[in-house]
Amino acid sequence: MKAIIFDFNRTLYDPDQGSFVKGAVDSLQKLKEEKFLLFLIGKGTNERANLINELGLHRYFDEIIVKEEKEIEDFRYLKKKYPDADFYVFGDRVKKEIRFGNECGFKTIWFKNGKFASEAPENDQEKPWKTIEDYEELEMALK
Numbered sequence: 166m167k168a169i170i171f172d173f174n175r176t177l178y179d180p181d182q183g184s185f186v187k188g189a190v191d192s193l194q195k196l197k198e199e200k201f202l203l204f205l206i207g208k209g210t211n212e213r214a215n216l217i218n219e220l221g222l223h224r225y226f227d228e229i230i231v232k233e234e235k236e237i238e239d240f241r242y243l244k245k246k247y248p249d250a251d252f253y254v255f256g257d258r259v260k261k262e263i264r265f266g267n268e269c270g271f272k273t274i275w276f277k278n279g280k281f282a283s284e285a286p287e288n289d290q291e292k293p294w295k296t297i298e299d300y301e302e303l304e305m306a307l308k
């Protein structure tokens with residue numbers, strides 16, 4: 166079974182526009198239909214957790230974790246809970262979710278767009294398995 170851990174800010178949601186990133190909801194819908202396990206690990210406080218609720222994201226995700234600071238333990242926890250899943254991580258920060266995903270042995274996909282598109286990997290741990298710039302490329306990247 167394939168499982169994808171999504172980042173929230175600037176991956177699913179564009180805080181500058183105050184709306185979903187283009188193509189994000191269609192992809193979630195499709196992945197859900199294809200029986201992917203979907204997880205969200207987001208950085209933030211109650212305010213962000215409330216926003217995630219208001220956006221109706223609970224209908225897509227099997228589990229949502231929102232914490233003030235993301236830690237590798239959050240990724241390890243999911244691996245432990247779903248030991249048979251084949252994990253992917255999808256996010257816009259090579260220094261955060263891509264690094265943690267790599268350290269867990271997951272397949273990492275860097276969403277190179279927006280504010281952190283120029284924040285390049287500085288070591289092997291930060292190097293993504295694949296890089297995409299648009300949701301249209303996500304399905305292909307998961308193959």
Ligand SMILES: [Mg+2]
Nearest residue numbers: 172174175257
């Ligand atoms: Mg992000």
